[in-house]
Amino acid sequence: MTVITAEHLLTRVRDLLAAHPPADTDRADFLRARFDAGLAWVHYPEGLGGLGAPRSLQSVVDTELEAAGAPDNDPRRIGIGLGMAAPTILAYGTEEQKQRFLRPLWLGEEVWCQLFSEPGAGSDLAALGTRAVREGGSGDWIVDGQKVWTSSAHTARWAILIARTDPALPKHQGITYFLCDMHAPGVEVRPLRQITGEAEFNEVFLTGVRVPDAQRLGAVGEGWAVARTTLMNERVSIGGMRIPREGGMIAPAAAAWRERPELRTHALHQRLLELWVEAEVARLTGERLRQQLVAGQPGPEGSGMKLTFARLNQEISGLEVELLGEEGLLYDDWTMRRPEGVDFTGREAGYRYLRAKGNSIEGGTSEILLNIVAERVLGLPPEPRDDKDLAWKDLNR
Amino acid sequence: MTTAAAPTDLLYSGTEEELRSAVRALLTDRCDAKSVLDRAETGRPHDPALWHTLAAGIGTAGLLVPEKLGGQGASHREAAVVLEELGRAVAPVPYLTSAVLATEILLGCDTAEAAPLLRELASGSTVCIPAVPLTLAPGAPLPAPVRDHGGGVLTGTVTSVADAVAADVLLVLADTGLYAVPAASARLTPRVPLDLTRPLATVTLEAAEGTLLADAGTARAAVAGALLSGAGLLASEQLGLAEWCLTETVGHVRGRHQFNRPVGSFQALKHRLARLWLDVASARAAARAAADALATAAPDAPLTVAVAQAYCSGVAVRAAEECVQLHGGIGMTWEHPAHLYLKRAKADALALGTAGHHRGLVADFVELPAP
Ligand SMILES: Cc1cc2nc3c(=O)[nH]c(=O)nc-3n(C[C@H](O)[C@H](O)[C@H](O)COP(=O)(O)OP(=O)(O)OC[C@H]3O[C@@H](n4cnc5c(N)ncnc54)[C@H](O)[C@@H]3O)c2cc1C
Numbered sequence: 001m002t003v004i005t006a007e008h009l010l011t012r013v014r015d016l017l018a019a020h021p022p023a024d025t026d027r028a029d030f031l032r033a034r035f036d037a038g039l040a041w042v043h044y045p046e047g048l049g050g051l052g053a054p055r056s057l058q059s060v061v062d063t064e065l066e067a068a069g070a071p072d073n074d075p076r077r078i079g080i081g082l083g084m085a086a087p088t089i090l091a092y093g094t095e096e097q098k099q100r101f102l103r104p105l106w107l108g109e110e111v112w113c114q115l116f117s118e119p120g121a122g123s124d125l126a127a128l129g130t131r132a133v134r135e136g137g138s139g140d141w142i143v144d145g146q147k148v149w150t151s152s153a154h155t156a157r158w159a160i161l162i163a164r165t166d167p168a169l170p171k172h173q174g175i176t177y178f179l180c181d182m183h184a185p186g187v188e189v190r191p192l193r194q195i196t197g198e199a200e201f202n203e204v205f206l207t208g209v210r211v212p213d214a215q216r217l218g219a220v221g222e223g224w225a226v227a228r229t230t231l232m233n234e235r236v237s238i239g240g241m242r243i244p245r246e247g248g249m250i251a252p253a254a255a256a257w258r259e260r261p262e263l264r265t266h267a268l269h270q271r272l273l274e275l276w277v278e279a280e281v282a283r284l285t286g287e288r289l290r291q292q293l294v295a296g297q298p299g300p301e302g303s304g305m306k307l308t309f310a311r312l313n314q315e316i317s318g319l320e321v322e323l324l325g326e327e328g329l330l331y332d333d334w335t336m337r338r339p340e341g342v343d344f345t346g347r348e349a350g351y352r353y354l355r356a357k358g359n360s361i362e363g364g365t366s367e368i369l370l371n372i373v374a375e376r377v378l379g380l381p382p383e384p385r386d387d388k389d390l391a392w393k394d395l396n397r
Numbered sequence: 398m399t400t401a402a403a404p405t406d407l408l409y410s411g412t413e414e415e416l417r418s419a420v421r422a423l424l425t426d427r428c429d430a431k432s433v434l435d436r437a438e439t440g441r442p443h444d445p446a447l448w449h450t451l452a453a454g455i456g457t458a459g460l461l462v463p464e465k466l467g468g469q470g471a472s473h474r475e476a477a478v479v480l481e482e483l484g485r486a487v488a489p490v491p492y493l494t495s496a497v498l499a500t501e502i503l504l505g506c507d508t509a510e511a512a513p514l515l516r517e518l519a520s521g522s523t524v525c526i527p528a529v530p531l532t533l534a535p536g537a538p539l540p541a542p543v544r545d546h547g548g549g550v551l552t553g554t555v556t557s558v559a560d561a562v563a564a565d566v567l568l569v570l571a572d573t574g575l576y577a578v579p580a581a582s583a584r585l586t587p588r589v590p591l592d593l594t595r596p597l598a599t600v601t602l603e604a605a606e607g608t609l610l611a612d613a614g615t616a617r618a619a620v621a622g623a624l625l626s627g628a629g630l631l632a633s634e635q636l637g638l639a640e641w642c643l644t645e646t647v648g649h650v651r652g653r654h655q656f657n658r659p660v661g662s663f664q665a666l667k668h669r670l671a672r673l674w675l676d677v678a679s680a681r682a683a684a685r686a687a688a689d690a691l692a693t694a695a696p697d698a699p700l701t702v703a704v705a706q707a708y709c710s711g712v713a714v715r716a717a718e719e720c721v722q723l724h725g726g727i728g729m730t731w732e733h734p735a736h737l738y739l740k741r742a743k744a745d746a747l748a749l750g751t752a753g754h755h756r757g758l759v760a761d762f763v764e765l766p767a768p
Pocket of ligand 1: 113114115116117118119121122123124148149150151152201358361362363364365366367368371664
């Protein structure tokens with residue numbers, strides 16, 4: 001097999017652009033052509049939107065396409081599919097599953113959501129209680145249970161789902177991973193209005209939902225290993241993002257400072273500068289992580305980037321509200337709405353402040369991530385625990 | 398000032414890693430914590446033999462000096478790696494002062510008079526120390542406490558001069574220009590330093606005779622440039638220091654048992670150390686960015702240096718403070734090296750501009766003006 005180089009990719013990108021000039025190509029057509037040219041995610045196999053190229057070369061493609069004004073596939077709207085479902089399907093899916101799901105996922109034709117958290121199982125995700133029982137005749141699975149905090153369930157066509165298939169085993173062992181049709185009978189999505197006023201996430205009730213065995217991902221009872229792949233991808237997908245200097249949350253705060261001299265105080269100035277510096281250092285840390293990936297020497301920095309961004313987003317947006325003085329007392333709009341994604345730039349400071357509170361909860365709380373860094377990166381001993389060998393049904397829930 | 402970021406190489410090259418290994422091996426051998434402490438207690442912390450091997454043997458003194466002047470023709474990136482290792486060892490050697498600050502001043506002068514001195518510096522045979530206070534910051538007004546009475550006869554007093562006691566030659570910024578003054582013709586009054594590993598002295602010149610190296614304008618620009626490089630590279634010393642503190646502390650809490658378990662298994666400590674690790678990882682990115690910006694003379698180097706200093710100072714101090722605290726009683730003892738690191742970290746936080754000073758520079762560069 002030939003090794004794909006940056007030059008190969010550039011040639012392909014230019015061929016794509018020549019055959020489908022972005023200016024007079026329909027957005028969807030362009031995206032389809034891009035996928036079929038293997039330029040969607042270059043490290044995926046041929047036929048699945050990739051070329052089996054080193055993952056690090058994706059940025060070559062993205063930069064070139066961006067410069068040419070090509071449309072993107074709106075990763076903000078399809079983040080869960082792109083960041084979590086896709087890598088898990090790629091790692092554990094059958095050939096049929098990969099063929100069936102990856103293309104519409106990348107094109108944004110099918111939005112995905114993540115049916116993991118439950119009222120009784122959040123940080124302790126492996127304690128989940130949603131049941132999947134195999135039907136004798138058909139071999140289909142019948143799923144019953146309740147999920148919660150499900151982002152985008154109201155726009156999603158498919159879900160990644162973990163359910164308990166053997167309550168007699170310890171909690172990590174009796175779990176199986178499924179791909180669940182959100183339009184299947186028995187799936188009920190109810191909006192959960194959140195702190196910002198909008199309903200970005202949902203409760204999802206699963207009542208006798210039939211999931212064909214062909215939609216199982218990985219072996220029966222091995223869902224936890226599959227889920228860990230999802231979770232790992234969830235946590236690093238943030239650190240890989242490339243932001244310009246003074247990009248991200250610090251941008252509107254700095255803009256307000258420049259445009260509104262009457263709002264300035266010395267105390268706010270010191271805090272703004274501290275946060276500006278920290279945001280710049282976070283940008284550099286992310287950049288260093290990307291360079292490590294390109295050089296094939298991935299460092300552990302990725303495990304920390306989500307922690308850093310969560311803290312910075314919260315501190316900066318908090319400062320921004322204060323900076324605005326009297327206006328900081330106001331909020332742009334409490335109308336209940338059903339957004340398609342998180343809109344940090346389209347809304348005002350109060351929204352940013354409130355929404356950023358979720359950054360240290362969603363995708364693993366900061367406390368859990370600190371545990372992970374301490375144990376996996378620093379090698380500190382785990383806290384003693386007594387739930388590992390206990391059958392799930394005997395747990396204190 | 399443009400705020401767009403220049404492309405930056407934040408990794409270490411193979412050559413840099415080789416240099417690191419060489420320096421680390423030497424320091425492990427010849428600069429363990431006990432010998433650093435023993436020397437510090439004599440009031441003469443410098444180890445001339447160690448300096449000779451480091452500067453001349455491994456050739457680190459001339460990293461910033463072009464080959465045609467007898468140096469290695471390397472860059473700030475390599476010097477930064479040396480400083481990381483020196484920080485890890487709180488090594489009492491005049492590297493920052495002689496191999497970075499003095500060297501950069503002489504390079505900035507770019508005069509025929511400076512060249513021979515640069516050659517000697519690069520070869521490690523002469524230690525040359527800028528007679529400026531260690532706290533002097535880039536972007537701050539340059540003081541001129543030394544007067545030239547005509548013909549390079551200099552009088553004046555400079556306080557808090559780091560490593561002056563190791564100097565063969567002092568670089569003196571006088572009102573008329575930059576002068577090289579033999580250390581023997583100055584009066585050095587050692588002070589008792591907070592940082593036992595980087596001695597301070599008051600330098601008094603009483604009609605001392607200096608050799609003119611550059612006129613006043615050139616000299617001031619050269620000193621300003623050197624302060625920028627020094628501040629940028631100090632971030633790497635702070636990084637190395639912080640890294641040592643973190644590693645040492647993690648090792649300690651893993652092995653130390655209380656309540657029938659390793660204290661490192663308590664979440665309160667795990668979270669603190671995880672946060673510290675994050676800070677150190679971030680400090681590495683900031684310090685590398687500064688070294689690279691200096692090496693490539695990037696247009697945004699002054700901003701990148703200010704960012705690195707504003708960030709790394711605090712991380713080094715916090716790492717050293719956590720190191721003392723999480724070692725418990727042993728962390729408070731004279732025998733344990735933690736205090737050497739705390740003292741260096743705190744002194745480094747004042748050296749070449751405080752974090753607050755550098756944040757002020759950031760404010761200017763990115764146009765976030767004070768009220
Ligand atoms: C905006 C948002 C979107 C979300 N989207 C989704 C989604 O799409 N799909 C999905 O499945 N889930 C989603 N979640 C759920 C999220 O993953 C969970 O909320 C999260 O994992 C925490 O679980 P919990 O809410 O049950 O809190 P708990 O686990 O009950 O935690 C309560 C508190 O205890 C702390 N804590 C718990 N265990 C420990 C421990 N061992 N050590 C120290 N502290 C601990 C936590 O950090 C937290 O502060 C979303 C959450 C938010 C806020």
